[in-house]
Amino acid sequence: MSFNNLDTLYRQVIMDHYKNPRNKGILENDSITIDMNNPTCGDRIHLTLKVHDGVVIDAKFEGEGCSISMSSASMMTQAIKGKNLSDALKLSQIFSNMMQGKEYDEDIDLGDIEALQGVCKFPARIKCATLAWKAMEKGLNEQNK
Numbered sequence: 001m002s003f004n005n006l007d008t009l010y011r012q013v014i015m016d017h018y019k020n021p022r023n024k025g026i027l028e029n030d031s032i033t034i035d036m037n038n039p040t041c042g043d044r045i046h047l048t049l050k051v052h053d054g055v056v057i058d059a060k061f062e063g064e065g066c067s068i069s070m071s072s073a074s075m076m077t078q079a080i081k082g083k084n085l086s087d088a089l090k091l092s093q094i095f096s097n098m099m100q101g102k103e104y105d106e107d108i109d110l111g112d113i114e115a116l117q118g119v120c121k122f123p124a125r126i127k128c129a130t131l132a133w134k135a136m137e138k139g140l141n142e143q144n145k
Helices: 003-019 067-080 085-099 111-121 123-144
Strands: 032-038 043-052 055-064
Touching (some): 003 111, 043 123, 055 085, 055 123, 067 085, 067 123, 085 111
Antiparallel strands (some): 032 043, 043 055
16 A cells, blocks of 8 residues: 555544544543643543453543544543553553654554554644543553552
């Protein structure tokens, strides 16, 4: 597939998650709640996670922001459901490396998340893409204490 076709496909995936977000909403009852924002651009996220026996059994988000921020939150909530805490945090580290243009284990199937790899070419947008992931890390790290 040519670079232009791949770029178009990735844009379509990002816009699909932005216009049709997965896991939008709030979890009630014994959920981990994290609120974060990016003061640089105004993106904000309210993330709720349900963890049981060391496994993320559900994740939902609400927020406002650009297409990169909101689609990343949608992709992240899909990706971490069913993962144990260490695997969810490892996935977050892989995503962080991808956003910084660092090497990462490309054998791991990132699914739709891979569509965000081009964000690393736009340093001002990296914080948009990583906002939900930082919120997830904060919530899971606090859960581990």
